[in-house]
Amino acid sequence: MQKKITPYSDSGSGKKEQVTQMFDTISKNYDGLNRVISFGLDVKWRKRVVKILQKKKPVQILDIATGTGDLAISLVKTGATKIIGLDISQGMLEVGKKKVIAKNLGSTVEMIIGDSENLPFPENTFDAVTVAFGVRNFETLEKGLREIHRVLRPSGTFVVLETAVPSKTPFKQGYHFYCKYMLPAIGKLFSKDKSAYSYLSKSASVFPHGMDFNNILRKTGFIDVANKPQTFGVASIYVATK
Numbered sequence: 001m002q003k004k005i006t007p008y009s010d011s012g013s014g015k016k017e018q019v020t021q022m023f024d025t026i027s028k029n030y031d032g033l034n035r036v037i038s039f040g041l042d043v044k045w046r047k048r049v050v051k052i053l054q055k056k057k058p059v060q061i062l063d064i065a066t067g068t069g070d071l072a073i074s075l076v077k078t079g080a081t082k083i084i085g086l087d088i089s090q091g092m093l094e095v096g097k098k099k100v101i102a103k104n105l106g107s108t109v110e111m112i113i114g115d116s117e118n119l120p121f122p123e124n125t126f127d128a129v130t131v132a133f134g135v136r137n138f139e140t141l142e143k144g145l146r147e148i149h150r151v152l153r154p155s156g157t158f159v160v161l162e163t164a165v166p167s168k169t170p171f172k173q174g175y176h177f178y179c180k181y182m183l184p185a186i187g188k189l190f191s192k193d194k195s196a197y198s199y200l201s202k203s204a205s206v207f208p209h210g211m212d213f214n215n216i217l218r219k220t221g222f223i224d225v226a227n228k229p230q231t232f233g234v235a236s237i238y239v240a241t242k
Contacts, residue, residue, distance in 0.1 A: 016115070016139040020088050023067070027091035031068055037183055042133075045230050046071050048237060049130060049159050053078045056157050058127035062086065064116050064148065065134020069096030071161075072109050075130065086114040116144045124153045132161040136207040145220040152242040158222060159239050164209035166233035179204065209236060 026033070034042050049071065053061070058080050063072040066085030075083050087093050093111050100109045114120055116131075116138055129148050138144035148158060166172045179202075208216060210227060213236075217225045222240035229236050 015137075016088065016117075019137045019139075023087075023089035024091035027068065027089065027095050030092065030095070031070070034070075041231055041235070042070075045161055045235055045237065046074050046132060048228075048230070049132065049161050050074050050077050052159055052237070052239060053128050053130070053157065056128060058157070060084075060126050061128045061130065062119075062121070062126045062151065064119075064129060064131045064144075065137065066096060066111065067092045067132075067134070069093075069099050069109065069111060071130055071132045072096070072111070073099060073103060073105060076105060076108055078128075080127075081108065083109045085109060085111045086116070086119070087111075088113065088115055117147055119147045119151050121151045123150050125151045126156060127153055128157045128159065130159045130161075133163065135160055135162055136203045142216065142220055145217065145222075149221045149242055154242055156242045157239065158217075158242070159237065160213075161235065161237050162207070162209065162213075163204040164229065164233055164236040165204075167210075168233065171232040171234070213238060 023030070053075065054077065056078075058078055060082045061072075061075050061078065061080045061084070063069075063075060063083060063085045064087075066072045066087045067089070069085050072083050072085035085093075085096060087096075090113055093113055096111045100106055100111060112120075116134070117140060129152050131148075135141065135144070152158060165176075166174075207213075210229075214225045214227055217238065217240045222242065224241040225238070226240075227236045227238045
């Protein structure tokens with residue numbers, strides 16, 4: 001029997017293996033489901049991440065929890081000569097590799113399997129590191145953030161795109177209703193893993209966001225930390241510097 005995945009926790013308890021299994025299972029439906037459950041807004045949010053990094057003119061970028069490579073592929077527009085998409089799920093990477101080949105981007109975008117908490121790169125390697133909808137799946141959040149800080153070059157930019165919980169009425173109430181009832185129902189229609197989208201909604205609702213996440217970034221060594229709420233606060237883009 002497949003294990004159920006518990007919401008965000010910094011205590012480990014096999015979360016990494018469970019998350020890997022979940023994403024392997026839903027990998028073929030992941031892109032379509034993302035468009036449906038976010039009403040296509042995830043595309044707009046990724047474009048804003050790209051726009052932020054275009055101004056930084058990075059040469060090498062690491063996209064952690066790259067999944068099927070949506071952000072890694074979009075980051076080509078920054079002008080970077082090398083973009084590495086890293087993910088713990090082989091199933092997600094296989095989908096992403098096909099997209100990279102179809103777009104003839106193999107010389108720029110490389111998709112590799114790896115663990116965000118044990119990155120296979122030397123210190124000070126990347127001009128920018130990105131994570132889109134992935135930090136809440138880290139088994140030990142601060143360990144993963146310290147690894148990111150390690151491989152980022154001095155003055156390099158770290159950008160996180162993550163779901164958040166709106167603070168204003170009626171958006172807060174609408175968000176909770178959508179996550180509790182609609183998101184799991186939509187996931188069950190399209191995915192064989194009936195617990196997957198229930199997990200995703202729960203993990204999003206309990207993950208530290210806004211000032212709480214800003215403070216965790218500062219604690220792990222980042223400076224110039226700022227968060228930019230998106231679409232009434234249902235997501236945020238966090239920008240920080242090493």
